[in-house]
Amino acid sequence: MTEKILTTENVRLYYGDNEALHGINLDYDQYGITALIGPSGSGKSTYLRALNRMHDLQDNVTVNGNFMFKGRDIYAPDTDTVALRKEIGMVFQQPNPFPFSIYDNVAFGLRISGEKNKSVLDEKVETSLKQAAVWDEVKDDLHKSALSLSGGQQQRVSIARALATAPEILLLDEPTAALDPVSSHKVENTLMALRDQYTMIIVTHSMSQASRLSDRTAFFMSGDLIEVDSTKQMFLNPTEQKTQDYISGRFG
Numbered sequence: 001m002t003e004k005i006l007t008t009e010n011v012r013l014y015y016g017d018n019e020a021l022h023g024i025n026l027d028y029d030q031y032g033i034t035a036l037i038g039p040s041g042s043g044k045s046t047y048l049r050a051l052n053r054m055h056d057l058q059d060n061v062t063v064n065g066n067f068m069f070k071g072r073d074i075y076a077p078d079t080d081t082v083a084l085r086k087e088i089g090m091v092f093q094q095p096n097p098f099p100f101s102i103y104d105n106v107a108f109g110l111r112i113s114g115e116k117n118k119s120v121l122d123e124k125v126e127t128s129l130k131q132a133a134v135w136d137e138v139k140d141d142l143h144k145s146a147l148s149l150s151g152g153q154q155q156r157v158s159i160a161r162a163l164a165t166a167p168e169i170l171l172l173d174e175p176t177a178a179l180d181p182v183s184s185h186k187v188e189n190t191l192m193a194l195r196d197q198y199t200m201i202i203v204t205h206s207m208s209q210a211s212r213l214s215d216r217t218a219f220f221m222s223g224d225l226i227e228v229d230s231t232k233q234m235f236l237n238p239t240e241q242k243t244q245d246y247i248s249g250r251f252g
C-alpha cells in the first residue's frame with residue numbers, strides 16, 4: 001500500500017461559534033493532483049487553509065481534528081509554522097508577488113531560511129522559474145519588478161516562489177480564477193508538468209479544469225465531504241446524487 005503523505009481526520013473548524021467544517025476525513029498519496037470542488041461557501045478554502053495552519057493568522061478560528069504530514073502532527077504545539085509552510089506551500093487566487101524584483105521574490109523563502117550564497121540562490125531561482133514554466137519569459141529581466149509582469153506571469157512567479165523552498169505539498173486556491181484563458185492554460189500546463197514531483201491540492205470552481213487536471217476529486221457541500229473518488233469515476237459515474245447534480249450544473 002502506498003504511504004500517505006498527508007492524512008486529515010475528523011476535521012471540524014469553527015469561525016467563532018459557527019461550525020464551518022463538520023468532520024472531514026481525507027487522505028493524500030504522494031504526488032498527483034486532488035481537486036476540491038463544491039458550491040460557494042461549502043468549505044473548500046477553509047479546509048485547504050487548515051492544511052498548513054493559515055488560520056493561525058486569524059483570531060476567532062478553532063481547528064479540531066487530526067492532521068498528519070509524513071507522520072508528524074501538523075497542529076502539535078511545537079510545530080514551526082514558518083518551516084511547515086515551506087513544506088506545504090500555498091498559491092492564492094490573486095497572484096501576489098511582493099513589490100520587489102522577480103529574483104528577490106523567488107529567493108525570498110530561501111533567504112528567510114538563511115541562504116546567503118549567491119551561486120546557490122542563482123541556481124535555485126533559475127530552477128524554480130524553469131519548473132514554473134516562466135523562465136524563458138523573464139530570464140533577461142530578473143531584476144525587474146515582479147509587479148510589472150502580466151497576471152499569468154505573476155502567478156507562475158508565485159508558483160516558482162512556492163517551489164523554491166522545495167515543498168512536498170502545494171496548496172492552490174483557485175490559482176487561475178483571476179487569469180485570462182491563455183494565462184490559465186499556461187498555469188494549468190505548469191501544474192500538469194509538476195504532478196509527478198509534488199502532491200497538489202487545488203480548489204477550483206471550474207468543472208472542466210478539475211476534470212482536465214486532477215487525478216482525484218473531492219466534492220464538498222455545506223461543510224461536509226460528500227464524496228471523493230478518482231476524477232474519472234466522479235465525473236462519469238458519481239455515487240451520490242448531490243455530486244451528480246452539482247457536476248451537471250443543477251446548482252452551485
Ligand SMILES: Nc1ncnc2c1ncn2[C@@H]1O[C@H](COP(=O)(O)OP(=O)(O)OP(=O)(O)O)[C@@H](O)[C@H]1O
Pocket residue numbers: 015020038039040041042043044045046047
Ligand atoms: N474569515 C471568516 N470568518 C467567518 N466565516 C467565514 C470566514 N471565511 C469563511 N467563512 C464561512 O465559512 C464557510 C465556508 O467558506 P469557504 O470560503 O471555505 O467556502 P468555499 O467553498 O471555499 O467558497 P468559495 O468557493 O466561494 O470560495 C462559509 O459559510 C463562509 O461564510
